Amino acid sequence: MKRLNKIFIAFLFALLPMMAMAQIDGEVIKPRPGKFLLQNATVVTITKGVLNNTSVLVEDGKIKEVGTNISADGAEVIDCSGKFIYPGMIDGGTKLGLVEVSSVQETVDYAEIGNFSPNMQALTAVNPNSVAIPVTRVSGVTTVLTYPSGGLFPGTAALINLNGYTPDQMYAGFKGIVMNFPSSGRRGRYDRRSDEDIKKANEKALKEANELWDKAKSYGALTEDGAELDYYPEMAQLAKATTGELPLLIEVNTAADIQAAIKWVEGKGAKVIFTGVSEGWRVADEIAKAGIPVVTGPIQALPTRESDRYDTPYANAGKMAKAGVKVAIRTDGQENVRNLPFFAAFAAAYGMGKEEAWKAVTINPAEIFGLGDQYGSVEAGKIANLIVADGDPFETKTNIMHVFIEGYRMPLSNRQIRLYQEFLERSPGLKVN
Amino acid sequence: MKKVNYFLAALLGLSIQFASAQVKKGSVLIKNATVLTVTEGTLENSDVLVQDGIIKKVGHNLNAPNGVTTIDATGKYLMPGIIDAHSHLGLDVVNEATSPIVAEVRMKDVVNPYEVGIYRALAGGVTISHAMHGSANVIGGQNATLKHRWGSTDPADIIMQEAPRTIKFALGENPTRVHGRGNGIQPRTRMGVEAILRNGFNEAIQYKKAWTEYNAASSQKGSTAMAPVHNERLQILSDILDGKIIIHCHSYRADEIYMLINVARDFGITKLVFQHTNEGFKVAPEIAEYTMGASVFADWWAYKFEVYYSTAYNAAILTENGAITSINSDDAELIRHLYHEAAKTQRYGGMTDEQALSMITINPAKQLGIADKVGSIEEGKQGDLVIFEGHPLSSYAVPQMTFVDGVKYFDIKEDADDQRMKVSPTEMVEPVMVYGGHDSRCMQDTEHLFETTESLFLLNQ
Incomplete structure (x- = not known):
């Protein structure tokens, strides 16, 4: 006693x-x-x-x-x-607020039916009362990008502050259209498709993406010229990416896919952000040369190939930053976005350095999302997202x-x-x- | 019959000798480290000498005997090899999901020493993992305790032969989903889970009684008693009743944990460890009083309904209530940074360095019944050690070298990038895996019972 x-x-x-x-x-x-x-x-x-x-x-x-x-x-x-x-820290990619309990379908709101649904608004489905939100913010994460997934164009992501009673009160001023670039990789242990099947699915998806993009471009151009087109909300939304009105967040991970995606966006006139980018270190120079910013993570992840050095996922963010890529870090999480500072610490320890790792969870995502004048640093005039700590917030102590x-x-x-x-x-x- | 038993015992003895004869034992002197002994405090600028796989001496100014390599660890930290009480690494298969009780199957029959994940665990300082059966059954298969002797190709060489037997149990959503909802048989509820357990143990008591009666009768002169039919499943259950096997039970909710404590007490079972135990904090006094504690995640929650009411302060609450508490991975990714997972108990509950480090060393060793051999840096224990740059509980810590039995299996400076021991001849191009962070196998091999692999992935833990 x-x-x-x-x-x-x-x-x-x-x-x-x-x-x-x-x-x-x-x-x-x-x-x-x-x-x-x-x-x-x-x-x-x-x-x-x-x-x-x-x-x-x-x-x-x-x-x-x-x-x-x-x-x-x-x-x-x-x-x-x-x-x-x-x-306050910014997580450049989560599903926070879009899911309460992953295995209970009734609480999962990030994946709508269909392959082409860019008009699905993550912000609509954000639950301001999700139990995970206060669990997250006590770690010093104050702002997150929350995004839909599944399919080729699953919807529109939104940046939210982790305070507010309505999605609009939470909205932090950035939206982007998500595209899952056709992936030549496997989704882990349970993906048992043959190489052939993956290749076929990929070619089909890329063809579809091209067709949709071209149509959206015409849709946008015709609308701009004053044409009265049929109601086609999916096309109307994707058109905003073709004109550069909304950025395009391209989820892409394998080296070959990153190269293909760099090629794909060339000359399209879209404002592009790459997300995921697990194998970015393999083609870091090419990403840097293309000038495309990156939101990468989760940092605590397995190497993408059995033959890879064990620490490649930890070192990935730092290697890209060193090559000149503007890098933000994401957890890709939902209930455990609170681990963002620890992911940043791992990136720091495996080559990125503390200073650059701090930028990757503050000013870099702010700038990548076009909000560098409002978020991501302690400067007069900026929005007061702040944390006070008794030490280094990346340390668990x-x-x-x-x-x-x-x-x-x-x-x-x-x-x-x-x-x-x-x-x-x-x-x-x-x-x- | 007795002759056969003697013969089997001799054979077993031989096979153990044979197995241990194959295992490499090394000698090394690590100098000037900050030694985190875990059980005997922190020793600044100290040396640790390992000879033939055993820690011979911990002290100052030790000299290397002839032929023993010296490693200068000035400015670095030395801790005992990390022990993961819940893993599925190095296993070809995980679940025998065909019946609510499959006590007869053994993970040691499916050990795969080629899995590169073993090396990756070493790179995170993990020297021992508890390779468990999955959670599809109320009473699952028998687990294997592995020592990460990477490079050995004989499964027997990576099994810690001297570790006691353990067995997997599972409560709650997984067994009820597989059997009740998947196959339409009991258990579909937590009531059914208890019934399966009690029926199983009562049957085992009958089985034991039949053998006891037979053995008594057959020793009488001119006995015509017939031996009962051997039943391996019931034999294992009676071994549990006899205290020969430690139960490691997958569990989440407080009510099911409490249920198993009651069942164990009714059947006189004391060797019981809870795994996952997300709501263990609610019945921490009971866990502390009646069991060998709980092995938990640092912060995983909300991936399924039975872990919605979790708290990352679980490990701290269990510890403060006197329960032996360990932090485990159950995951090929998480196992790579258990030192960091343990450190999270300092954020969530203010654990001391010693308490936090205990959760990945001496405490899991206790729960696996191997605390007399590993889990701390003490003279006489096995030479499983990790050198860290930075304190292992710092988020910036980087493991530098990992030793098992005094043999160095990981060296950040010397190792080749590609650590595969064999390359699959059927894969022309190496597949690229885009993981969502985790890679769990608790429910592997039950895919046919689920609508999509995605739902399986989500339900995996």
């Missing part, structure tokens, strides 16, 4: 930052807007270096000021001495003390933490029969 008491005291101590938000029975902790002064921290701006003894003023959802002598002026002051402030999303101070709790609080010292405990 004594031991458990000690544990409990230690536990209370560990939870101090949370207790500061005073959890009283029955009280609901909500995200809270306001004017906040995060005082005397080491600010890792990402774009403007590391600033010591610096404060950050948050007001109206924005970073109002970053400096040394900011007056509180009515702001709630949060002492951050000895702490670090980073921009580090505690994330505060998370701000669009200036809202987020409660650092979730169902997993509440279960911990309830069950660490269960009552009644062991009932001896």
Whole structure:
């Protein structure tokens, strides 16, 4: 019993930052807007270096000021001495909010029927109340791209902030049309198609992609010329990629497919982002030369070939970055997007370096999604997505003390933490029969 | 009959000798490392001497005996070889999904030493894995404990022959899906799962009784007693009742965990470890009191309904309640960074370094019944060691060298990129696998019971 008491005291101590938000029975902790002064921290701006003894003023959802002598002026002051402030992390590719329990079909909303459905909007199906969202944001991930999958053009992905009660409140200002580039690879152990079958399926899919693209291009051109065309929402949506109105997120992984995709996009006039890119390291120079940015991951993955060195997936992001590719990291996750910082750490350790790995989860995805002026660094004028930590957020030992999303101070709790609080010292405990 | 038993025992003895005679044992002196012994604290700037596969000496200023290689590990960390209590690496098949009880099948009959995943696990510091039967059956097959002696082509050489016998059990969604929903037989519910277990053990008691009675009668002069028909399945179940086999049970929900604890107590079974155990935190006091603990994921959840109410603080809650807790992979990818998975217990529950490291070394060793031989850096234990650049619980840690029985099987600086031992002659072009991150095999070989391979993949754990 004594031991458990000690544990409990230690536990209370560990939870101090949370207790500061005073959890009283029955009280609901909500995200809270306001004017906040995060005082005397080491600010890792990402774009403007590391600033010591610096404060950050948050007001109206924005970073109002970053400096040394900011007056509180009515702001709630949060002492951050000895702490670090980073921009909120951005996961460049997830299914967060689109699925609750993977094996329960009724809760899976990322894959619509059909091969050609670019008009399916991920944002529509985002569940703002998904249990996985608060589980994610306590790790310091504040923004994610969430995308549909399955088929050739499965739909339109959306960037969301992990706060809000409606999809529109969560929407962070970027959408892109997803294309699954015909894949010569296998989808792991259970894909037992023959080489021949894969090749045939590929050729067919590529032919279909070309036909659809050409039609969409005509559809867009004719519409622009004022022609009244039949209602064809799929074509109308894909046309936006042909004109460059919406970027095209091309999921492509094997080296041969990456080369084919580089060729395929040539002269198409689309704004292209490659996603996945597991074998990017094999053709990194070609990707760099084509000037196509990349969202890669999961980093903690198996090598794509039995003959590959064991650490190729860890090293992939760094190798592409070194070749000059603009790289963002994704978890490709749903319930475990919280692992993004750890994926970044692995990339850092296997050649990317910490600085570049930080960029890959902050400013790079922001810029790749065309939002470099709003997200991805601690700079005055940007949206106040911030984290305060007592160390390096990529380390598991580090505690994330505060998370701000669009200036809202987020409660650092979730169902997993509440279960911990309830069950660490269960009552009644062991009932001896 | 007795003669035959003697003969079998002799043969078994011989085969063990034969097997161990084949196994390479090495000698090495690792100097100036920060030695994370796990059981005896952290020793700064210390040396570890392994001779003929056994840790001979842990101390300062040790000298290498003649012919023994010295490795300078200044600035590096040395920890015991990582042990994964739940894996399916190095197995040709995983599930014998034909009956709710298949206790008679043995994973040691399907060990495949050629699987490159074994090398990749070594590259993550893992020296021992528990190669388990799948989770399609309430009582599955017997598992094999493997030592990752990469390069051995004889399956017997990568089996840890001295490890005790273990067997796979499975509760909840997987066995009820395969048998109840897939084949229309019991169990379709968690009630049925309990019935299968109790019926099985009661049948085994009858079987044992028949043999006991026969043995008593046959020793009488002029006995005409007929021997009962041998039934391997029931023999294994009675071995479990006799405490000769450790149960490793796939489980998720608190109610089913509690059920098996009650069944085990009713039948006098104490050698019981829970696997996965996502809701173990809810019955942590019971697990601590009545079992050999739980082997859990660091943070996996929500991939199926029975793991929706999970918490990543599971390992911490179990540990603080006194349950032996290990972190496992059940996955060819996750096994590559178990040190990082263990580190997550520091984020989720504030575990100390020693507690976190125990979860991938001495604790799984206890659960596999091999803690007297491996799982910590102590004189007399087997020379399974890993050298890390960076503390193994740092997210930036990189394993440098891995030793099994004092033999170096992984060296980040010297190894060739391509570690395959054989190349498939039927594959003209090497297939490229685009994995979604994980590669689990818990439900492999039950594909015919599912609508799509995608749904199988999702249900795999």
